[in-house]
Amino acid sequence: MSANTESLEIWAAARRDEIARVLDTRLAIPPEGDPGRLVEAMRYSLLAPGKRIRPLLGLAAAEAVGTVDDNVQVACAAVELVHCYSLVHDDLPAMDDDDFRRGRPSNHKVFGESVAILAGDALLTLAFEWIADAGLHSSRPEAYLRAAAALARGAGVLGMVRGQARDLCDPPPPTMAALETLHAEKTGALFRAALEVGGLAAGGSSDAVGSLTRFGAAYGIAFQHADDRDDAEHEAHAAEARARLETLVAQAAEAAAPFGVRGERLADIARALLR
């Protein structure tokens, strides 16, 4: 294990604990009751052990351009709410129909389909409430408004949801370019938004956020190539995907270069995809 790997893992574990604490304390069961076990259902999926890669990337982006305070943490945690909602809705019978998620019964298997739909809706809505609230507590509300716009764009009709619609309804992508279009929408758009949210919340300049956006765009597609590595379905493209993964990781590292030593965490996170 290189010094860099060790340091990344120690950093990530500490940040993961912070994010888990934000999620746990900010989404408590309402003392006045929890009709339909709605909040319990939200917490069931949100607090399941996870890598929290999106908030970690947001925090690394924030560290590259400024400092992380409570408001930045909340904004980065909001990206995890969006990711979590997308998993809950993806697992529904009408979608991927998955009975298990990370080894536990999926949300609708435990709480029923209707509550799982509502829990996803509420998680998505809560993401924007958290970003807005964080911005109203911050000294730069306009930057948080920009972060909310970036998150909505990444998650929405031209981003993640478009990718899900394409994946569900279109034939499998016939070329690497078509596959990467799907990856960019379905996975990349939210990663990119995570970088923008972190960078904007921490006060990054427009140039800095531009670099973070480029990092996120490259990282998002690279992440999906790395994720697909052991997936038989994608064997046809395996050699090509490996080459693209290396190219994209190099592009991501390059996008982090303008931040100098403060961008090394981001570059490390990208390079970790090669292992």
Next chain:
Amino acid sequence: MSANTESLEIWAAARRDEIARVLDTRLAIPPEGDPGRLVEAMRYSLLAPGKRIRPLLGLAAAEAVGTVDDNVQVACAAVELVHCYSLVHDDLPAMDDDDFRRGRPSNHKVFGESVAILAGDALLTLAFEWIADAGLHSSRPEAYLRAAAALARGAGVLGMVRGQARDLCDPPPPTMAALETLHAEKTGALFRAALEVGGLAAGGSSDAVGSLTRFGAAYGIAFQHADDRDDAEHEAHAAEARARLETLVAQAAEAAAPFGVRGERLADIARALLR
């Protein structure tokens, strides 16, 4: 027909046309394609003829405190996106399982369940993108951030979605007070948010927005009592509900009183519930 009624109807018809134009032009089929007919599905439900009561209330709130510009219009139209998403998800087989909505096949009957779920998700997400974009084009980004927070709170886990979870999972409310709690969550919270969004976007002071919030809270419950009037299910409470409707309309009109002549539109809208 009184002069007031006529004037309200003329005003509402003109505002409805403006809102329809905003919805139609801002949610166009992407020129680069529409995988899964996602945007077509969103437009199918969004552009169906409707009363547009929530954006109308937002606009009336804006007129009570300031002037309506393009950004205010977009923010008020965003509330309709949230209302529309809630209808699309409510009609799903796992929820109310309604095959028809306003006399037309419901979204999932035309586009399939998976696309209907995604169309709802994308409509909700788009609401926050519109509010954020409008705020970034405005001279008061902080007020739009506050509007985004209000919309998320009204739509979310302690507002509309909580009401839907309660309605789906709890036994029917046994008392008028319990019924009104359900109304306040399921219907009232989004009405209230519509008022807040319009008032905040148009630059209303904190006092003014407080009055608008009180108007919205009373109006929302009154609206549901009026809506239930002909519903056999609620006959047990009919006389009590009629009395409450009158009380709540009076409370709403009173909340609009501080705006003087500029608040008369709001009071007219509330009194229209009595007809």
